[in-house]
Amino acid sequence: MEIKDILNRSTNLGRPIIKDAILRLLMNKLTWILILILLLPPILGLWAYTNEQDERQVQELNGDKIYYYDTNAESDLIGSPIHENVRETFIEISNVFLIKFIGVLMAIMFASELINEEFNKKTIQILRTTPIRPLEIILYRYIAGVVCMFSILAVTSLIYYVVTMMNAGLYGIKEEWDVLFLVIKLLLLESIAYIGIFILISVHFDRPFFLGIIYWMLWEMIVSGGNYQQITVSHYLNSILFKGLENMNWDVITEDFGLIKSAGNETIDLVTEPFTAAMIIAILALVTIGISARGIERRQF
Amino acid sequence: MSEVILENVTKNYGKVQGISDISVEIKPGLTGILGPNGAGKSTMMKIILGLSRPSIGRVSVMGNNPFTSWEQRCKIGFVPEYDCFYEHMSGLDYVSYFLQMHNNSLEKSNEMAKKSLSELGLEEAMDRKIRTYSRGMRQKTKIARASVFNPDIYVLDEPFQGADPTTRHLLMMKMKEWASEGKTIMISSHILHDIENLTDQIILINNGRMLASGNRHEIRNLMNNIPRQVHVTPIDNKNLRKLAKRMMDESWVRATRIDNDELIIETDSSETFYLELPRIVKKEKIKIKNINSKDDSLDSLYTKLVGGAQWK
Numbered sequence: 001m002e003i004k005d006i007l008n009r010s011t012n013l014g015r016p017i018i019k020d021a022i023l024r025l026l027m028n029k030l031t032w033i034l035i036l037i038l039l040l041p042p043i044l045g046l047w048a049y050t051n052e053q054d055e056r057q058v059q060e061l062n063g064d065k066i067y068y069y070d071t072n073a074e075s076d077l078i079g080s081p082i083h084e085n086v087r088e089t090f091i092e093i094s095n096v097f098l099i100k101f102i103g104v105l106m107a108i109m110f111a112s113e114l115i116n117e118e119f120n121k122k123t124i125q126i127l128r129t130t131p132i133r134p135l136e137i138i139l140y141r142y143i144a145g146v147v148c149m150f151s152i153l154a155v156t157s158l159i160y161y162v163v164t165m166m167n168a169g170l171y172g173i174k175e176e177w178d179v180l181f182l183v184i185k186l187l188l189l190e191s192i193a194y195i196g197i198f199i200l201i202s203v204h205f206d207r208p209f210f211l212g213i214i215y216w217m218l219w220e221m222i223v224s225g226g227n228y229q230q231i232t233v234s235h236y237l238n239s240i241l242f243k244g245l246e247n248m249n250w251d252v253i254t255e256d257f258g259l260i261k262s263a264g265n266e267t268i269d270l271v272t273e274p275f276t277a278a279m280i281i282a283i284l285a286l287v288t289i290g291i292s293a294r295g296i297e298r299r300q301f
Numbered sequence: 302m303s304e305v306i307l308e309n310v311t312k313n314y315g316k317v318q319g320i321s322d323i324s325v326e327i328k329p330g331l332t333g334i335l336g337p338n339g340a341g342k343s344t345m346m347k348i349i350l351g352l353s354r355p356s357i358g359r360v361s362v363m364g365n366n367p368f369t370s371w372e373q374r375c376k377i378g379f380v381p382e383y384d385c386f387y388e389h390m391s392g393l394d395y396v397s398y399f400l401q402m403h404n405n406s407l408e409k410s411n412e413m414a415k416k417s418l419s420e421l422g423l424e425e426a427m428d429r430k431i432r433t434y435s436r437g438m439r440q441k442t443k444i445a446r447a448s449v450f451n452p453d454i455y456v457l458d459e460p461f462q463g464a465d466p467t468t469r470h471l472l473m474m475k476m477k478e479w480a481s482e483g484k485t486i487m488i489s490s491h492i493l494h495d496i497e498n499l500t501d502q503i504i505l506i507n508n509g510r511m512l513a514s515g516n517r518h519e520i521r522n523l524m525n526n527i528p529r530q531v532h533v534t535p536i537d538n539k540n541l542r543k544l545a546k547r548m549m550d551e552s553w554v555r556a557t558r559i560d561n562d563e564l565i566i567e568t569d570s571s572e573t574f575y576l577e578l579p580r581i582v583k584k585e586k587i588k589i590k591n592i593n594s595k596d597d598s599l600d601s602l603y604t605k606l607v608g609g610a611q612w613k
Contacts, residue, residue: 009404016401020387027389122385126446129350130402131375301352 006136013132014140021114021144030109031152038102038156041093045163056082056167064171083165083172087179090164094157094183095241100234103190104220106149108212111198114141115292116208125301134296138199138289145195153187182244186237193233193281196288203295227261229270233284235259236277243274304329304454304485305349310358312344319344320509322358327487327504331480333496334489336506342489343382345506346456349487350379362454375403378447382458382489384439388432392423392442395431399446417449418442422471436463444472448479455479455486461495473499528555529571533578534563534591544587551577563591 025031057070069077069085077085115138118124127137161180165173201215202208224234238257245252254260260267272280305327312319320341334342347353348360351367351374360366365373387395393414400410418427421441426434431442440463447455457476461469476499480486490496496503503520505512513520535541541564545557553570568574571594582589 012401012404012406016398016407020390020398024387024389121387122381122383123387125352125381126379126385126399127402128352129374129377129379130399131371131404132402133371300354301347 002133002135006133006139009136013136014143017136017140018144018147021141022148024117025110025113025144025148028109028113030113031106034102034106034109035152035156038098038152039159041097042159042163045160045166049163049166058169065169066171067167067169081168081172083168083175086164086168086172087176090161090176091179091183091241091245093160093164094186098153098157098160098183099186099190099237100220103149103153103187104194104216106152107145107191107194107198108209108216110145110149111195111202112208112212114145115199115202116206119206124296128296128299128301133293135289135293137296138203138293142195142199142285142289142292145199146191149195150188150191153191154184157183157187178248182241182248185244186241189240189278189281190233190237192285193236196285196292197233200288200292200295203292203299225258229258229261230272233281235270236272236281239272239277240274242271304363305487306359306361307345307348308359308361310345310348310355310360312341312348312353313356318509319353320348320506320511323506323511324358325504325511325514327485329480329483329485331476331486331488331500331502333500333503334487334506335496335503336489340506341509342506343458344509346379346458346487346489350377350456375450376453378450378452378455380443380447380455380457380460382462385443386431386439389430391428391430392418392434392438392445393427395442396446396449400449403450405450413449414445417445421445421475422468437465437468440464441468441472444475448475453484455484457486457488459490460488461490469495528567528569529574529594531566531568531571531574532563532591532593533566533589534593536588536590538562540585540587543585544582547581547585551581553577 056067056073059066059068067082069080069082071078115124118127124137157180161176161183162173165176168175197215198208198212201211205211220232220234223229224232224238229235238259242252242254242257242259254269254271255267259269259271261270262268305325307323307325310323311321323341323345334345336342344353348355349362349367351362351370354368360368362370363373363376367373367377387398390398393411396414396418397407397410400413401407405413415424415427418424418441421444423438423441423445426438431439434442440460444457444460447457455476460472460476464472473495476486476488480500488496488499497517501516501518503517504514505520533544535544541559541562545559545564548554548557548564548566553573554566554568556567558565558567566574578592
């Protein structure tokens with residue numbers, strides 16, 4: 001019944017909340033600091049591009065220009081297609097910098113701005129005196145957070161991709177689209193998971209930024225490398241990345257992604273199927289939204 | 302029928318008591334809630350609004366529990382004491398935003414918000430960002446947001462704060478208008494004069510406890526044990542001493558003092574005083590020009606109740 005009501009009211013309530021929440025996120029100085037940090041690697045990439053342009057040779061195949069490393073490049077790269085090497089750079093920088101570092105920081109910051117700032121400015125008290133449901137208060141802010149975070153990270157990953165693959169020419173860029181789509185898929189799932197978790201923290205605790213960092217350091221960084229990593233989001237993101245690359249016939253091993261667990265003297269692979277991983281992330285998001293809404297409902301001022 | 306009922310309501314914040322054992326029924330019309338800072342006025346208002354839940358006791362707003370009943374929130378308008386703005390919005394966007402939270406379309410919300418803000422004199426400023434507003438303009442914007450959807454109950458926490466005399470007058474007119482429409486209006490204010498101008502119906506709170514509630518004249522009459530000063534002015538000044546001496550013969554008169562052309566009589570029992578004085582002056586053949594008791598003012602009542610030794 002409540003869900004039906006929420007759907008009926010979504011046109012009038014959802015639009016202004018999502019619009020305002022996105023506007024607030026984009027007007028926040030911290031967002032622009034993060035965007036500037038995000039743009040540093042592509043700027044360095046452009047510099048590398050200008051330096052490495054003379055380390056390649058070109059071969060035409062059916063009208064496509066394929067670039068290879070020439071004799072000026074490192075010995076193990078000579079003669080290999082450039083795109084097959086730089087795609088690894090793209091995956092590494094996306095996984096370590098974009099997904100595991102800036103992505104998490106952005107989720108903590110966005111959730112804090114969307115929820116905790118409303119507590120600080122006491123606008124949440126005014127909202128609580130209107131007929132809007134707690135689930136609506138959380139849901140539309142959650143959607144705004146996911147849309148905003150995913151959009152920024154997706155555009156950034158596209159910039160990273162183009163800058164990283166530039167040396168490989170148009171052929172190289174087109175050839176590795178799948179890698180870009182895999183990263184974009186991960187960024188979407190990451191936004192869905194982390195915005196939910198950090199909104200939950202923001203609803204229940206007064207210092208969400210600090211607690212968010214603690215969660216990230218202790219839970220996602222330490223636990224995700226251990227035997228109980230299936231209780232972390234990182235495990236599912238790593239699984240999707242690993243399986244995605246494996247399906248693209250990359251030469252990858254589970255150890256490189258921390259997807260192993262020790263059993264006595266042996267290690268066992270611990271990879272979750274991508275579909276299952278995505279479902280677990282979606283369920284996690286729904287649970288966090290539900291618990292956060294409950295938190296708003298029970299909160300006293 | 303009472304719109305708001307509090308029955309033995311106590312609210313504790315850990316070991317700190319917000320309000321203690323408050324029982325009151327608030328009927329349609331204007332009711333002033335008075336008390337010093339930290340008395341528990343805002344806690345009481347938050348409980349009525351459903352922002353807080355009583356630790357003990359029962360609260361009913363229009364027959365429902367305000368903490369759990371979501372639907373009835375479209376019937377309550379709240380003006381908080383504190384600022385609660387999205388500073389990046391214009392006044393129009395802000396009022397319209399909260400109207401949309403009442404499930405109104407954007408077009409309808411904008412139209413209603415414009416009308417409400419214009420009525421409060423903000424037609425020129427409504428498109429400006431709230432961060433550029435003065436305190437008075439902010440106060441008007443809060444009132445526009447709380448009143449635009451024509452609620453049945455108004456909870457106004459220090460609504461005259463920061464308002465200039467013109468705004469204050471305008472707001473008072475609005476409140477009287479709402480009251481005449483049968484709305485229930487609760488106002489807390491530190492400015493007793495404002496409450497006095499608006500209503501006789503008051504609730505006095507101090508240290509989380511309700512000291513009194515009802516009509517301020519009735520409350521004053523109930524407080525017969527509290528010394529009360531009455532200023533009596535005879536037509537002939539020569540009778541001042543005679544009357545002072547005569548009054549001191551009565552057991553219910555505590556003291557008399559002559560001040561210029563009036564006699565100030567302090568009495569323990571105002572009821573007896575008003576019954577006996579006409580008899581005494583008639584017998585003494587003293588003609589009286591004026592009888593006046595400043596203790597009937599809310600200010601005096603408030604001071605006596607909140608600061609009086611009898612309450613310590």
